[in-house]
Amino acid sequence: MNARIILALVRKDIQLFFKDRFFAFITVFGLLVYIAIFFLLPNSVDETLELAIYAPDLPEELFTELASEGLVWHQYDYEEDIRLAIQAGNEQVGLVFPGDTMKKIATGEKVAARLYFAAALPVEFQQAYTLLIEELGFMLAGKPLNLEVEEKIIGPDRAGQQVTPRRRMLPMLAIFILMTETLGLASLITNEIESGTLRALLVTPLRVGGLFLSKGITGVSLAFGQVVLLLAVTGGLIEQPLLVLVTVLLGGLLVAAIGFLISSVARDIMSVMGWGILGMVLLAIPAFNVLIPGLVSNWIKVLPSYYLVDTIYRVTNLGAGWAEVAQNLWILLAASSLLFALGMYTLSRRLQ
C-alpha cells in the first residue's frame, strides 16, 4: 500500500465530507453542543451535606465549626418554613431543635429533635443525616446526648418501598421511545419532501394546514401508542392512568413538534439521524438525572423534556396527583405548542 495514495484519498474524503454543508455544520454544531453539555455537568463530587435548620437556642460558634467540616446550614426562623421549603423542593433535609435545647443539655434532660426528609431522599442519605444529628449532640454536650430524634417524611413516605432502578429507568425508556418516533416522523416527512409526493398532495384540495394536522396526528399517535404500551406492560398506568395518559399525550405533541423541526432542515435520512441524535441526547438528560439523582443542576429545567420526565416519574413512582404536577403539565403544554407552531412555520417555509 502506498501511504501517499492513502493519504490523498483520506484528504479527498475529508474535503468531500466538509463540502457537504450539512455534515460540516452538524459536525461542528454537535461538537459544540456536546462540549457544552459536558461543561454544564458538575465538575466535582459534592462532599458537603446541606441542611435546613431551626435551632434558636444553639450557639453560633457551633455552626461555624460544623461549616468547616463540610456542613452547609440554612437557618430558618420558623419550623413551618422548613416544612414548606422541603415541600417546594428547595430543601431536602430539615432539622429542628426546640428553644430549650441548651437548658435541657445542661440539666441532662432528654432533648427531642425533629428531622424532616423530602420523600424522594434515598434511605442511605436519611441514615447519614440521623448519624450526623447524633454527632452534633455529642459536640454540644461533650458526651453522648440524651437525644430523641423524631423523623418525619414530607410527601409520601417511601420507606420500605423505595423506587427501584427499574422504575427509575421508566421515564428514560419513555423518552427514547418518543424520540425514536420523532426520527420516524421526521424521516417520513423528509422522504415525502425529497420524493416529491408532498408536492403531489398539495396540488389537490388538501391544504397545508390539513397536511400538518395529518402528520401531527400520525406522529403523536405513534409516539403516544408506543409509550402507553410500554407503561401498560410495566405497570406505569396503575397509578393515576388518566394523568399519565395526558402527560404522554403532551409528550407525543412535543416529539411531533421536534419531528417537524428536524424535517424542515433535514435533506435525507442521514441528516435526520444527525439532528435526531442531537435532539435525543438533549431530551434524555432529564431522564439521566432521574436515574442518577444530582447528576445535573437546575439548568435542565430549560429542557421541555424535564417536565415530561419529572411528571412521569413522580406520578408513576411517587404517587403524585394532578395538583402536584399541574405546573409541569402547563409548562409542557406551552412548550410543546410553541415548538409545534415553530415546526409548522419552518416546515411550511421549506414546502414553499
Next chain:
Amino acid sequence: MTTNAIEVENLTYQYGELVAVDHISFEVREGEILGFLGPNGAGKSTTVKMLTGQLMPRSGKAFVLGTDVTRYPKQVQAQIGICFEITNLYEKMSAIENLKLFARLFGMQDFDAEALLQRVGLGGRGRDLVERYSKGMKQRLMVARALVNRPSILFLDEPTDGLDPVSSEAIRNIILEERERGATVFLTTHDMHEADKLADRVAFINQGKIVALDSPHALKQRYGKRALKAEVALPDGSLVSREILLDHQNTAQVVSKLFSEEQVVTLHSEEATLEDIFIHLTGRGLA
C-alpha cells in the same frame, strides 16, 4: 361559442435576479391541446407551477376555469389534474392504493381504480408495489393519477420523456381521449414531434417570453420553406439532391425538366419542422 379554459395576462416570475417568466400573455381554449414548447430553463415549469397554484406570480393575472388561481388555488386544484415531470408516486404502495388515496383527497365517490388502470394499460398490475414498476409503467400511473378527479384541465409535464415507444403511444392516446372527453390539455414538452402530433396549437417559450403561438400548420406555413426535395441518380450511380422552390414562377417547368432529363429516385415536399421554426425564431435548439 368557444370559451377559454386558461387566460394569462402579463404573468411574471423571478428567482432572485433571474426573470424566469417575463410578462407572458396567452389563452387556452376549452377542449384544446396546447403544446407548451421550449428548451430546459425556458420557463415552462415555472409557468405550469403558477397556473396550478404552486407558485405565486410576482405580477400579472392567471385565470384557470374562470377562477383567479392566485387567490383561489384550492378551488382550481380541485378541477385540474397534474402529471409532474419527475415521478413522485408512493413507491411502497400499490398502484391501486396510490390512486385511491388521491381519489379520497379529491372526494371522488365510487372511484374505480381498476378501470382507470385498465385505461392506461396497467390492468392486472394494480396490486403490485409501484417500486416494482418499470419507468414506462410508473409514467402511465402518473397519468392515471392525474385523471383520478376527471379533470377539466390536464397539465402534463414532459409525459413521454425517456419512455419506450409503446408507453409513449399509450400516453398519447390517453391525451387524445381526454380531449375527446372535453378536457383541455396543457402539454409541456421539448419534444417537437410529439407536439406536432398532438397539439391543436403550440406556444414557443424562450428565456421566459412567448415568441410564437399558433397551430403547427399555421406556423409551418408562416415560417417554413415551400419546396420539393428530389433525390436523383447520376450516370456514375451516385445520388445528389435537388431543391425546387414551389413559389417560383417557373416551378412547373423545373419539375417537368427534372423528370424528363434526370433519373428521380425520391421526391417529397420539404416542410419545415417545428424545431426548424423554433431555431429560426430563437436562434437556439430545444436541447
